[in-house]
Amino acid sequence: xxxxxxxxxxxxxxxxxxxxxxxxxxxxxxxxxxxxxxxxxxxxxxxxxxxxxxxxxxxxxxxxxxxxxxxxxxxxxxxxxxxxxxxxxxxxxxxxxxxxxxxxxxxxxxxxxxxxxxxxxxxxxxxxxxxxxxxxxxxxxxxxxxxxxxxxxxxxxxxxxxxxxxxxxxxxxxxxxxxxxxxxxxxxxxxxx
Amino acid sequence: xxxxxxxxxxxxxxxxxxxxxxxxxxxxxxxxxxxxxxxxxxxxxxxxxxxxxxxxxxxxxxxxxxxxxxxxxxxxxxxxxxxxxxxxxxxxxxxxxxxxxxxxxxxxxxxxxxxxxxxxxxxxxxxxxxxxxxxxxxxxxxxxxxxxxxxxxxxxxxxxxxxxxxxxxxxxxxxxxxxxxxxxxxxxxxxxx
DNA sequence: GTCTATATAGAGATAGAC
DNA sequence: GTCTATCTCTATATAGAC
Numbered sequence: 451x452x453x454x455x456x457x458x459x460x461x462x463x464x465x466x467x468x469x470x471x472x473x474x475x476x477x478x479x480x481x482x483x484x485x486x487x488x489x490x491x492x493x494x495x496x497x498x499x500x501x502x503x504x505x506x507x508x509x510x511x512x513x514x515x516x517x518x519x520x521x522x523x524x525x526x527x528x529x530x531x532x533x534x535x536x537x538x539x540x541x542x543x544x545x546x547x548x549x550x551x552x553x554x555x556x557x558x559x560x561x562x563x564x565x566x567x568x569x570x571x572x573x574x575x576x577x578x579x580x581x582x583x584x585x586x587x588x589x590x591x592x593x594x595x596x597x598x599x600x601x602x603x604x605x606x607x608x609x610x611x612x613x614x615x616x617x618x619x620x621x622x623x624x625x626x627x628x629x630x631x632x633x634x635x636x637x638x639x640x641x642x643x
Numbered sequence: 644x645x646x647x648x649x650x651x652x653x654x655x656x657x658x659x660x661x662x663x664x665x666x667x668x669x670x671x672x673x674x675x676x677x678x679x680x681x682x683x684x685x686x687x688x689x690x691x692x693x694x695x696x697x698x699x700x701x702x703x704x705x706x707x708x709x710x711x712x713x714x715x716x717x718x719x720x721x722x723x724x725x726x727x728x729x730x731x732x733x734x735x736x737x738x739x740x741x742x743x744x745x746x747x748x749x750x751x752x753x754x755x756x757x758x759x760x761x762x763x764x765x766x767x768x769x770x771x772x773x774x775x776x777x778x779x780x781x782x783x784x785x786x787x788x789x790x791x792x793x794x795x796x797x798x799x800x801x802x803x804x805x806x807x808x809x810x811x812x813x814x815x816x817x818x819x820x821x822x823x824x825x826x827x828x829x830x831x832x833x834x835x836x
Numbered sequence: 837g838t839c840t841a842t843a844t845a846g847a848g849a850t851a852g853a854c
Numbered sequence: 855g856t857c858t859a860t861c862t863c864t865a866t867a868t869a870g871a872c
Contacts, residue, residue: 485763489866499839504867566759569813570678606807606825613806614799620762632799639832657855682848692857697849 468506471496472517479517479563489513515571518564522580525553530587539595540638546591547633550611558619565616596641603641610636661699664689665710672710672756682706708764711757715773718746723780732788733831739784740826743804751812758809789834796834803829 474496478487489510493503507513532545554561573581589604596603614633618626667689671680682703686696700706725738747754766774778798785797807826811819 483763488864490864500867501840501869502838505837510866570676602821602825605810606829609806609810610803610829613802617798617802628795632795635836636799636803636829636833639834639836640829641832643828643832643835681846683846693849694851694858695856698855703848 464506467496467498467502468516471498471503471506471513472520475513475517476557476560479567480557480559483559484563484567511571514564514567515573515577518568518571519577519580521553521561521564522577522584525549526580526584526587528553529584533587533591536590536594539591542591543595543637544634546588547611547630547637551615551630551633554612554615554619555625558616562616562620565612592641599641607637607640610640657699660689660691660695661709664691664696664699664706665713668706668710669750669753672760673750673752676752677756677760704764707757707760708766708770711761711764712770712773714746714754714757715770715777718742719773719777719780721746722777726780726784729783729787732784735784736788736830737827739781740804740823740830744808744823744826747805747808747812748818751809755809755813758805785834792834800830800833803833 471492475487475492478491478495482491487510489503490500492513493500496503503513507516528549529546532549533542535542585601585605585608588608589601592599592604592607611633614636615629618629623629664685668680668685671684671688675684680703682696683693685706686693689696696706700709721742722739725742726735728735778794778801781801782794782797785792785800789796804826807829808822811822816822
């Protein structure tokens with residue numbers, strides 16, 4: 451297998467290019483929003499030609515799907531880890547809130563734009579499965595805290611968190627110091643009611 | 644003033660036309676989303692030519708602004724009325740939640756699309772004032788229930804309501820029978836914490 | 837495999853007849 | 855004041871040289 455190393459090097463370069471394209475899309479979404487996101491600009495920002503972009507992705511939606519997947523995989527790994535500890539369920543939920551805060555405030559505009567664009571993307575099975583794993587990680591943490599709740603409660607908690615954080619980010623608050631407290635108040639106010 | 648009636652008739656026809664254009668935009672947003680909303684389609688749906696549309700509105704954003712204004716004016720009137728009764732603050736908030744539910748479920752897709760598009764519209768002073776009146780109506784109701792809270796609490800309550808209702812509408816639930824209960828749980832869970 | 841050049845389509849908006 | 859016809863621009867995506 452004398453060709454293996456060369457092949458690997460090629461694959462690695464290829465992955466770097468497609469990652470660059472995905473990150474270019476992310477940067478444009480952050481600065482110009484969904485309106486400003488064109489395939490030509492993505493290619494330019496990624497430092498490749500438009501022709502190359504279409505060698506890596508079949509169409510514009512595929513670039514967005516890859517970006518969304520990157521974000522979800524990151525989030526899922528962190529949340530699964532944070533929610534694992536069932537000894538102190540309240541602390542587990544608190545850590546999940548921290549992760550959500552960190553994630554959305556790291557790139558607030560990006561998170562917001564993706565949330566909107568997500569609807570226009572028809573997710574394939576793999577993405578749907580990823581979304582399910584994400585939801586389940588939260589469900590387990592919520593169920594550990596209140597075993598008498600169903601999946602709806604966990605979904606509501608996620609919705610409430612996202613909305614409060616998005617709204618703060620939208621208003622331009624860099625990272626309001628009382629936001630964590632307000633999110634916790636909303637989450638546990640809901641769960642304890 | 645022999646010309647007054649004719650003038651009024653003219654103004655009335657003119658208002659009917661611009662209302663038709665605005666409603667056409669609303670219908671397209673509901674069925675095709677922001678992507679499908681083009682000035683040509685708006686004109687076609689409104690039963691006027693594209694040339695006429697531009698006689699009534701300077702550009703596409705102006706049509707959207709007029710639509711948003713229509714929605715907000717409707718909502719503001721209802722909420723002001725519902726929140727007025729300070730004898731039973733809890734009931735006042737409950738009625739406001741009912742109005743929000745009715746409003747967003749009457750045309751869920753429209754409400755959702757407008758929420759996104761709102762950001763791309765630079766509101767003029769009049770629209771900003773309208774938004775303030777809307778916010779203040781909720782603030783008064785919240786303050787009557789819990790006088791020790793600030794405007795942030797009222798804003799958070801609005802954010803939580805909108806998110807839960809949008810999420811339900813987004814999932815295609817026509818009007819889940821337990822949604823009102825969940826929204827109330829979230830709102831009062833937050834306010835009583 | 838990466839580029840340049842371009843086909844194709846559709847957008848927003850305007851001109852000018854009636 | 856409403857229409858049709860069209861200008862201009864910019865988008866996605868492809869073709870074909872290298």
